[in-house]
Amino acid sequence: MQPLRLQKEFDLLYEKEFLLPGDKQQDIQINKHEHEIWAKVFWRRRFRHAKREDPELQFVFQQNPSTLLEIGAGYGRVLRKLVERNGGNKKMRSIQGIDICEHFAPYFHLYKTEYPSLRNVEMIYDNFLESQKLKENSCDIILLPMNTIPSFSIDLLKTLFITVGRYLTKDGMFLFSNYKIPDKERVSALINRRQGHSGELLLELGSGFIAAEYYDLPARKTEYGAYNVTYARYNTFSRDNTLQKKELFRSQTEFILHQHLQKIIETCGLSIEIFDDTSHSFTYGLTKQ
Ligand SMILES: C[S@@+](CC[C@H](N)C(=O)[O-])C[C@H]1O[C@@H](n2cnc3c(N)ncnc32)[C@H](O)[C@@H]1O
Structure with missing residues (x-):
């Protein structure tokens, strides 16, 4: 700039x-996203977000995962939905969230008090792209919901996909949503x-x-x-x-337009298994090539 x-x-x-x-x-x-005020604002919008439809979630259980990581998990809104659909933690043995903004920590704590089903969820406050706290080849599902992908600048997208590839298990899947911008029109x-x-x-x-x-x-x-x-x-x-x-x-x-995103994905050793345009967003499911 x-x-x-x-x-x-x-x-x-x-x-x-x-x-x-x-x-x-x-x-x-x-471009400061990890600021305290952002966590406060996002937390105060929680009632508005409570009924939000997250189109990625329908694909999670199709994969029969036993481990899951959400990138950008905030105070735990999506993880709560997952835990609830997970039949009280019966199907998945590990559910983790990571968020770059450590100011979400007290809100996750409050949310967990309200929804004790979150008690077995592990939350890490760190930058997903640089964290040393995650285990390689350990996640059956990595989720990046709520159209968060445009928050990663085009320069960082490659790093994002390569990092995701490191943490996915051999047959794991990266699920994310993006705003619907299908073509130049x-x-x-x-x-x-x-x-x-x-x-x-x-x-x-x-x-x-x-x-x-x-x-x-x-x-x-x-x-x-x-x-x-x-x-x-x-x-x-x-x-x-x-x-x-x-x-x-x-x-x-x-x-980013779909065709450009597709090119970046392919250069990072991933391929598009799921592309769904039936909801308010595009939903992608990527696997390792
Ligand atoms: C739109 S919010 C979505 C929060 C939550 N997933 C939900 O749907 O309620 C995006 C989140 O991604 C987080 N984030 C952005 N870049 C990140 C990074 N490099 N590592 C971890 N989290 C990141 C932000 O702090 C923010 O909380």
């Missing part, structure tokens, strides 16, 4: 009054989608609230698909409405 382009974005955001005169550009945290739908301001108020009983404000810049076309930039402002208030903290973030999401 060129500083010149960043400067252009800042100018636009001051003009649109998303950035305010007191905001300092050096306070904008760039659909990229223009992404480019034309709603831009500009949006916001949400995130409440948590006993802990005050977070006023979140977002600014979505127009998506840009690339040779692999498109990318989009979102600025987020989080104002944290205490229960007596006193402003405690102001935080600003810039994050970039890279959307």
Whole structure:
């Protein structure tokens, strides 16, 4: 990212009054996903996410796995569903989750108190791409749900697939979902989608609230698909409405077209066994070649 382009974005955001005169550009945290506020926001959205359909899960038990790892497991939302479908841990002997954001740890603890079926789940807070805490050739299923793949930049996708290949058992499967961007025409739908301001108020009983404000810049076309930039402002208030903290973030999401993703997958020693387009997302099931 060129500083010149960043400067252009800042100018636009001051003009649109998303950035305010007191905001300092050096306070904008760039592509920082493992921040405490992100865990707080995600946890406070849990009621909204409770009924979310996760299309990857229907394929998990078809593989008859005895070991499973979820990448980006957060506070355990998907793992709870899996444990429940797993008939009280009868079928799988090991269920693990890993998340780069250690600030999810207290929320996983709270969630486990609410859903004791999670007690045998092992949660690791570490970067999946660099972790030394996982065992090679040990996972029958590796899951990356909730369209998280675009959070890995195109440069990191190869590393992601190669790392997954190291942890999968010989007949193991990597299941993940991706936004539906089937072809170049659909990229223009992404480019034309709603831009500009949006916001949400995130409440948590006993802990005050977070006023979140977002600014979505127009998506840009690339040779692999498109990318989009979102600025987020989080104002944290205490229960007596006193402003405690102001935080600003810039994050970039890279959307990759199916045919480009397919090429990267093949160069990493994996092949596409399942490609399902019947739900809100594309679901992929990859095995080792
Ligand atoms: C969209 S959230 C999904 C959370 C959870 N899977 C769910 O569906 O409720 C994506 C998660 O991936 C995590 N993540 C991103 N990069 C990661 C990495 N390199 N290693 C481990 N976790 C990562 C983020 O911290 C975030 O919690």
